[in-house]
Amino acid sequence: MDLHLNESFTLSVAINMGLLDHLEIISNVADIAGKEYSIETALLKMEADWKTADLQVMEYKETGSYIVKMDESLLQQLDDHIAMTQSMTFSPFKEPFEEKILKWESQLLLVSEIMDEWFALQRQWMYLEPIFSSPDIQTQLPIESKRFNTVNIVWRKAVGQAHLTPHILTMCSSKKLLEQLKESNKLIDMVQKGLADYLETKRLAFSRFFFLSNDELLQILSQAKNPLAVQPHLHKCFEAISELDFKIDMEIVAINSAEGEKVPFATTMQPIGNVENWLSEVEKKMKESILNQIKLSLAAYKKVTRTDWVQTWPGQVVLCGSSVYWTQQVEDAINQGNLQNYFDNVQVAQLMALTDLVRKPLLALARLTLGALIVIDVHARDVVQQLINEKVVKRKRLYKKQRI
Template structure:
């Protein structure tokens, strides 16, 4: 009798279990009444159904564990908050979702395990409800993080830069609407108190989806806008979107471009600028180029840094090309009448290197023409002349040079050693004409007198 009494006194027994028991024994009784005594149990003959009662009691115990697990999940979401924090003083942002995602993952596994149990029949509706709720919470939090990431990026652009707002007025208006909706949603999530109440509120997910679509539209327009700037000044392709936006966002301040000059122009650290104009109407004017090695090259014609930034940067690029072409002509001409040591010190390294390559191409061309006319030692004489030049450069390196001049000499020496090695190969290959393949495959620098420009050729390509 004791096992039977224990099963009947099982606290896990619910009304549905008692109803099932009454149907099993085909008798009616009130299990909660004071009259439900051992005597009544015997009168009802329940001892003859001990096996069925034991199975029912065991099922009730299993169902109780599911009931308690569901209660634990419910209690968790009644208290679990969203980790919101202030952002830039006026805004709120979702700081971390680790606790929420951890709870979602654990609860999803628990619900799946419970549904797989044969004792879950009585709770299937509740289990389905919680699965849908957790899926909704997960989708809402994920969308919130996605919207927040896009909003934070665009907020720094449209709220922090009047220049960008003026150039993209339609997108600015759309962002203002999204910004207001985002701030309202974040305040509502904070007021809700818990992640469950906040994310399950009607309209929250739909609102976030709408914001996400609008932010994507703004981002697409922004990318198209940046593409037009890059097409106008192709060197902007060397910059990231953030760098380019920083430049465009401060277009009225040419000095804001300085940190990005090196990314646009290899070998240039900054632009030499000065203010010109009357008080109150002063503008910046680019007058020269500064290299990382502290070389300075004045521009042949200054460029006013005003208006569209891509326009005056393109002007600087054109002025740079014109300046270098003019200086290269002078540098090459000066090379023929100035001692090598003084010449290297007076001219920028890039000009010295290029002039040296033009001179080497001229010497090789003369020697090859001489070879084709029967002077069989012409190439060997050119190699000997190159060796003499290397000896002079080595003597300069050993001399008393400043850091900049030493770097220039070392760079020139490196290139001239390569030129010497090229001459060696041509001598061994018995090059005797400017049409020989061994010569044509070399990188050759020619000064085109008619146009005053330097042409670089390899094989038949210029």
């Protein structure tokens, strides 16, 4: 039957042609056509949705390169459209559009894969770019630097093209780009591993680096020729040490606490060589200098009054020196049998002198030292009182004749 659908083809004409005699067949054909039309409409709508979908390409800091962003709505749309297209492949009404459906599914899956690899590479590139732009790191990690440069070339070319052509379907239609991104991700993983191994060797060489995060340690290592780069992180490496004193020629002469207490080095040093090596030397100098301060303070204890002495030396040195002399004086008092006399005439007097001193105007550091020292002196007084109560005396040695 030859049909020409125009304004003259009305329902009456169709009935006269015998339409009602073929309702079941016509209904089946119409049902199938409707299902096929819904698939065609969905495909056309998806294509229309992606015609104006662009990547957001932005300049990244001062690198001369770019980074890309994709709206959450587009990412969700991509997932939804992939799921919708895959469901179409199982439809019994797909035949007229099967080739188109498969091609569209392949294109969306390619976009999804490329964007996954792209964002994975972008995260690592953004982290590693400032690290490997440092000449010091390039010198210390030549193999990793070479690998990163290879990745950097691919990355800059890809984002440069995205900047010129931000349309997602156009930009992400190349399987070659996908392979390049995959290979770059493999290379950059190797760079990350090499960097992690490098940081581990630095931490093993100077164990206090374990107190620093990777980023903090890299900030130091990327400025290896600048010893002052350690200053912001020093308090994490050495508890209670805030900074080092550097001369103009970078000679290190003293350590300082956060409260402003200074301990001069017994012998100064130069920060020569790798940072982990000269920081190890700094640690040795710290120990030597504290020991030297304690020795000097013990020698000075007998030459000045105790109230002047406690204000002259660093707090921990005062606490240590005071404990040394208290131990010596208590032992002497026990040996001489005049523990009560020591308690009445020396210990109580020292404690009262400190109490009077605290009432006077003092520097903040001196007041901190005295606060801790008075607590220790009160405890020491209680210990001596207990020794007196227990009637502690010098024990006589007993000698036994040995048989021959």
